[in-house]
Amino acid sequence: MTLLNPTWTALLYLAAAACFILALKGLNSPKTARRGNLIGAFGALLAVVTVFVSVKLDNIPWILGAIAVGSGVAAPVARRVQMTQMPQLVALFNGVGGGAAALVALLELSHADDPWVRLAIVFTLLVGAGSFAGSGVTFAKLQGLMTTRPVTFPGLPALMAVVLLAAAGAGTVVILNGSLVLALVLLILGLVAGVLLVLPVGGADVPIVISLLNAFTGLAVAASGLVLGNVLLVVAGTLVGASGTILTRAMAAAMGRSVAGIMFGAFKGGSTAGSTAVSERPVRSSSAEDVAVLLGYAQRVIIVPGYGLAVAQGQHTAAELALALEARGIEVDFAIHPVAGRMPGHMNVLLAEANVPYESLKEMSDINSEFRTTDVALVVGANDVVNPAAKTTSGSPIYGMPILEVADARQVVFLKRSMRPGFAGIENELLYEPQTTLLFGDAKDSLTKVLGAVKAL
Amino acid sequence: MDGMSLLTITVLAVFVGFEVVSKVSSTLHTPLMSGANAIHGIILVGAIIVAGQAADPLVLAVALLAVVLATINLVGGFVVTDRMLEMFRGRQRPPSNAGSGVPGSPGDSGAVETAHKERRQ
Structure with a gap:
């Protein structure tokens, strides 16, 4: 087989490199991201084909077999x-x-x-x-x-x-x-x-x-x-x-x-070590029906989702609740902390999976000023990203982390599994404030109950 | 290629790398990380070259292991990124509304943005 000459090889590699740059560029905006990623994949395919036709290779059956094994392992895992x-x-x-x-x-x-x-x-x-x-x-x-x-x-x-x-x-x-x-x-x-x-x-x-x-x-x-x-x-x-x-x-x-x-x-000693101790201080806990009343008669609700929501697979229920509230004429947004979830931007992916349009997902810097005019901030399975200790407690491991200012809202409702502190292991003072209501339980169960109660209003 | 040209290319690539992600919104941090992760799976090209020139069975075995690992990185990376991005959709518009009905197309989401603002006021 005649091999591709070096000039063509270099040109094809250059095209592949340009594809990778376009891929990263495309990933800057939700509108172009998917296309960008596909351009990147095309560039990779182009490069792999180029290497087969431009370099004298032995063991080609073995190599193709190894590629098949790698793809066979990766694709199903990535899909599922x-x-x-x-x-x-x-x-x-x-x-x-x-x-x-x-x-x-x-x-x-x-x-x-x-x-x-x-x-x-x-x-x-x-x-x-x-x-x-x-x-x-x-x-x-x-x-x-x-x-x-x-x-x-x-x-x-x-x-x-x-x-x-x-x-x-x-x-x-x-x-x-x-x-x-x-x-x-x-x-x-x-x-x-x-x-x-x-x-x-x-x-x-x-x-x-x-x-x-x-x-x-x-x-x-x-x-x-x-x-x-x-x-x-x-x-x-x-x-x-x-x-x-x-x-x-x-x-x-x-x-x-x-x-x-x-x-x-x-x-x-300055890391996010924290503790996992459970506090014994009194809090105001409430029923799903009470939470539904708070939400159902509000003008403006901001939902703050955290990893707890994702673990409970409650994204879809949260999206349904938002729709039910919007049907009552209530303005609903999701406030997304940059590090909500287990990875920066992770929560956006999880909510996108639940068909929440990305326009409803507000970044922290855009929405923080709006908590002041919000009736109810509904915090679902999030803790550290709304913890005022980040602003007030200089010794705290999360001190200095920008937070979502849910404390500015008239009412704050936490859906929590238990009183255990969050991923960073730090007590949240907001839980003990007078404007705060807690509803204990699995995030999805709680959301389902609240959704049912809102629909019954 | 001589060392100086490679150095030039490397330095320019550093600046391009800095530039293309400097303004990315936190909304897309996870897909961007995953997409960049897929791109370095292109080490597959290197692994194929090494495997194709291996004469010794032990060398071939190690090289084939590299091919498998690199393929997992490359294929898995692009597939999982695509799966994530597939889910990023704009607000659906009612079909009666004239214009592009494809969610996520530039014109569509511009109109959505306006509608959204109007609702606010």
Whole structure:
């Protein structure tokens, strides 16, 4: 078979790279996002076809088989996953990408004579393996396979320093003489470093780490592009590395945290450690019928959904309740905190799944001034994102995080499972305020009862 | 390609990467992260090259593992992002309303925005 000449190959890779840029650009707006993603997928397909027709390849049946296996594993999982479990799936996909980059770099070592190329290999090995292991830990935390609380032990920073120094030493030797054994050591050190990096990150910060590891994998892919002399890998990896970095910072800013604070906070004791103690203080709890009356005779209602809603799979009921209230002439909006759910932007996905039009989903900055003119703020399964401690208690782990100002509304109704504090493990003073009413129970059950009572009004 | 050209491309790609996501709304943070995640699955191209040049069975086995992992990243990433974005819909308009009936098309949602504001006043 005649191979495609280098000019055409370069042009096709350039087209694929342009597709990736358009994909990221399209993801900026809900109107163009889906098209953008499909353009990205087309670019990927173009690139994969190009590699088959432009490079002399042996073992093609094996390669096609491996691609079939990978697709056979990934597509059904991606199609069937519950939207609530999206964050861990993204973590998993990110991890395997990092692992693939590390393996490619490892295998290229025997062909690399140039010390600069070996430097790129060392970087890919370390960062790719780190991303793989770190994503694994993130997955375990989000999937509930291990505690979501920060895991620290005395000497962790020292151990991390030792691992990184050892990696620097092994890396130097690999660059000098291309030792395969030390490259394997480097791979293992990368895995250990990834685990150590993510272990001390707790609770609500875990999703930010996914974004950071995503950027890491991007950089590892870019470096492997340098190793293989493949411009497309360089461009695609760098794009993801750069955009991932910006995205990580944007997410951290939405939580009022710095990325460094998230990664190393637990070392200094400033992380989202919190407690899981249940308070004994008195609160005003109420029945579904009372809540229905509050809602049904209001002029303006803002629903604040949180992860509890998603866990209970109550999105659809919440959407129905909004429709029922709108049918009574009540103005209803959903106020979405940037980090509501388990991952920034997660709640938007969950409500979109329940067919809530994205125009009804208001961002925090747009809706915060409207709570003052709101009769009832209905908080469903959210806690930390409405906790005034973020503004008032300087010692609190969430201090500085921008919150939804539900306390400004005339009435606040919390639908809660129990008095247990939220993901970050911090007591919410708002629960004890006089304008607050609580309705205990599973978010979906409570919403169903309230919906029934509203319809009966 | 020489080192200087690669460096130039890398630096320019950094700026493009910063620029394309600098104004993204928090509404789309999850799909954007997932979409960017899919893009680095393009390491599949590297894995295919390495597997296609493997002579030793052990090298081939490791390379094929890389192909499987990279495919999971690439295919899974794009499929799951598409599934998420498929659900992002604009407000449905009654069919009697003239104009584009496709939800989410630019003209449609502009009109929706106006209708929404009118309702407020």
